[in-house]
Amino acid sequence: MKCDKKAMLLYAVTDRVWVGERSLYEQVEAALKNGVTCIQLREKNLDEDAFLAEAMALSKLCKQYHVPFIVNDNVDIAIQCGADGVHVGQEDMSISDVRARVGDGMIIGVSAHTVDEALEAVKNGADYLGLGAVFSTSTKTDVNQMSNATLKAICSAVHVPTVAIGGISGKNILQLSGSGVDGVAVVSAIFAAEDSGAATAELLALAREMLQVHS
Known part of the structure; x- marks a missing residue:
């Protein structure tokens, strides 16, 4: 499965630090309703059962909106919940090992910080790259x-x-105009916002402006 660059336009990475009056599920749904183009579930502290239950629910939700659902780091959870992809860092499982686990149908995203890391990741089969911190x-x-x-x-x-x-x-998003990126990944800009839906709509408009400037 190849990654559509349009899915990179506004890529939301979850963080439950800001879960309060609204659950993470509700925050993600608000983002989906307002045009987010990709969701990555990032959980560092949940136990496996809770992580899987959350991943199952969000995977189903993203499918309803036809938006790719990516799981950060945890290949087992990504497979079990039927995610569209998995994202790994430089210190995580090798891309070849991930591919052997997930098969050809799943998207693999990789974090890269240098040209050499980026080229190596693509050589080994990365379908998209996360670049930063910008x-x-x-x-x-x-x-x-x-x-x-x-x-x-x-x-x-x-x-x-x-x-x-x-x-x-x-x-600061418009400072990335002309850089060549296909989109932006945000965490707090959506999930720390008082209204995650309104924040998503505003960021989506700015992301489109960023790309129009660079194209």
């Missing part, structure tokens, strides 16, 4: 900020879809 971010403290020059160099060097990630908000 701005400073509190979500991942172990990743250095990527320069705009590196971002452009990676986008020019690979043929697979690319999504920028890291500290992206409505205030």
Whole structure:
């Protein structure tokens, strides 16, 4: 299964830190109703049973909206819930091992921080790349900020879809115009918002503007 670059336009990565009056399911549904183009479920602290139950529910929900559903890191959960894909970092299972587990039908996304990492990932079968952190971010403290020059160099060097990630908000998204990325991945810009649906609609409009500028 090849990844459609249109799915990268507005890619939401979940974080339950901001779950409160609304459940994560409700936040994701609000984002889906307002045009988000891809959902990644990222859970670092849930036990396997709770993770699987959540993944099953969100996988079904995303299918209703015809939006790709990606599971972060956990290949077993991705397989069990019928996810469209799995995303792995540089320190996670090798891409070849992931492919052997999931088969040819599942999307594999890979995080990359340099041109060499990006080329190696694509060579090994990555269907899309997550590039960053493009701005400073509190979500991942172990990743250095990527320069705009590196971002452009990676986008020019690979043929697979690319999504920028890291500290992206409505205030800085247009700074990525002309970089060559196919879209943006956001965490707090949607899930920390008081109204995740309204935040999604605003970010979607800005993501489209970003691409129009660069095209």
